[in-house]
Amino acid sequence: MREIPFLDMKSPYLELQAELDSAWARVMRSGWYILGEEVQAFEQEFARYVGAEYCVGVGNGLEALHLILRAYDIGPGDEVIVPSNTYIATWLAVSYAGATLVPVEPVERTYNLDPERIEAALTPRTKAILVVHLYGQTAEMDAICAVARKHGLKVIEDAAQAHGARYWGKMAGNLGDAAGWSFYPGKNLGALGDGGAVTTNDPALAERIRTLRNYGSKVKYYNLEKGFNSRLDELQAALLRVKLPHLDEWNARRARIAAFYLESLRETGLLLPHVPEGMTPCWHLFVVRAPQRDALQAHLKAQGIGTMIHYPVPPHLQAAYRELGLPAGSFPVSEAIHREVLSLPMGPHLSMEDAARVVEAVKAFFTPLPAREGVREKEYQR
Numbered sequence: 435m436r437e438i439p440f441l442d443m444k445s446p447y448l449e450l451q452a453e454l455d456s457a458w459a460r461v462m463r464s465g466w467y468i469l470g471e472e473v474q475a476f477e478q479e480f481a482r483y484v485g486a487e488y489c490v491g492v493g494n495g496l497e498a499l500h501l502i503l504r505a506y507d508i509g510p511g512d513e514v515i516v517p518s519n520t521y522i523a524t525w526l527a528v529s530y531a532g533a534t535l536v537p538v539e540p541v542e543r544t545y546n547l548d549p550e551r552i553e554a555a556l557t558p559r560t561k562a563i564l565v566v567h568l569y570g571q572t573a574e575m576d577a578i579c580a581v582a583r584k585h586g587l588k589v590i591e592d593a594a595q596a597h598g599a600r601y602w603g604k605m606a607g608n609l610g611d612a613a614g615w616s617f618y619p620g621k622n623l624g625a626l627g628d629g630g631a632v633t634t635n636d637p638a639l640a641e642r643i644r645t646l647r648n649y650g651s652k653v654k655y656y657n658l659e660k661g662f663n664s665r666l667d668e669l670q671a672a673l674l675r676v677k678l679p680h681l682d683e684w685n686a687r688r689a690r691i692a693a694f695y696l697e698s699l700r701e702t703g704l705l706l707p708h709v710p711e712g713m714t715p716c717w718h719l720f721v722v723r724a725p726q727r728d729a730l731q732a733h734l735k736a737q738g739i740g741t742m743i744h745y746p747v748p749p750h751l752q753a754a755y756r757e758l759g760l761p762a763g764s765f766p767v768s769e770a771i772h773r774e775v776l777s778l779p780m781g782p783h784l785s786m787e788d789a790a791r792v793v794e795a796v797k798a799f800f801t802p803l804p805a806r807e808g809v810r811e812k813e814y815q816r
């Protein structure tokens with residue numbers, strides 16, 4: 435039986451091999467490897483793609499978020515709203531800046547920050563809302579930005595899973611004051627190593643991040659402040675320039691798989707992704723939910739089908755955040771989500787034939803056992 439990987443990491447290179455190899459060779463021969471023409475060109479091209487005025491290439495997605503907070507002078511004594519369910523990098527960026535995390539629960543059906551819960555979490559020390567477009571679908575940005583405007587808060591997007599996602603036609607990464615991007619290889623726009631960027635329409639912020647990413651220096655060996663070393667390198671920028679023009683087409687392939695899953699898995703016991711009006715996800719992940727998640731994952735594994743759990747443990751229950759003293763039960767919505775979500779194979783190089791095999795395997799898990807029937811959407815409406 436042929437294995438179906440959760441994400442095919444080899445085919446993206448093979449599809450663009452000639453172009454990627456020549457971009458690589460061009461940089462190798464150039465004799466210039468840090469902050470040169472490739473990074474500058476990618477910054478312009480990615481800013482244009484997102485529709486933002488500025489883009490600054492940085493070392494990775496975590497640093498992109500961290501540097502945004504630093505550049506806004508958000509630090510000790512300040513509070514930042516974060517989702518209670520996200521990848522830990524969102525939280526770590528706030529910790530790096532020395533600010534205080536204020537987790538807020540998501541809307542259960544979309545997994546994204548619940549705008550209606552934000553106001554109750556605000557204090558005079560709140561400086562920003564760090565919103566995540568989880569799994570590739572934007573949060574409810576109109577409502578979130580309205581709360582932010584009312585209270586004078588910055589809106590920072592964690593767009594690490596949202597390359598090409600749209601909200602009422604407008605690109606993720608151009609929906610708040612600034613956005614942090616990751617080009618980790620598994621993202622929709624992935625480098626062949628680490629990489630990240632900040633997009634913004636704020637010229638002062640862009641300028642400060644350009645300085646902060648490079649030791650706090652604008653002119654070599656003259657340091658204006660204690661900066662960091664967090665630069666997108668020339669090789670990765672050159673490779674990203676090859677991949678960027680293919681992003682929309684690759685996202686369209688993901689959308690075709692998603693449409694097929696949504697249609698074919700309707701009659702199973704799974705809770706499927708919910709796409710509210712105005713949202714155009716980039717389908718970074720296709721996340722389903724079932725109380726029997728672990729058994730389903732084991733069943734699919736036995737059929738040679740790879741899946742992942744995004745994520746098995748919420749940040750507040752990680753050993754890394756023991757110091758916060760937030761026991762199990764502190765964020766029940768997030769905890770229930772973490773217990774039941776499963777990500778099915780998804781990517782631009784997943785064939786329809788393999789997607790059909792995934793569907794058949796999921797159906798086989800649910801149909802033969804009458805005891806499992808009755809697990810329907812209504813059970814989730816608690």
Ligand SMILES: *Cc1c(COP(=O)(O)O)cnc(C)c1O
Pocket residue numbers: 494495496497520521523524566592594595615616617618628629630
């Ligand atoms: C991947 C990811 C990050 C971090 O990106 P890195 O480039 O790995 O540092 C941050 N937030 C979210 C939601 C992510 O998925």
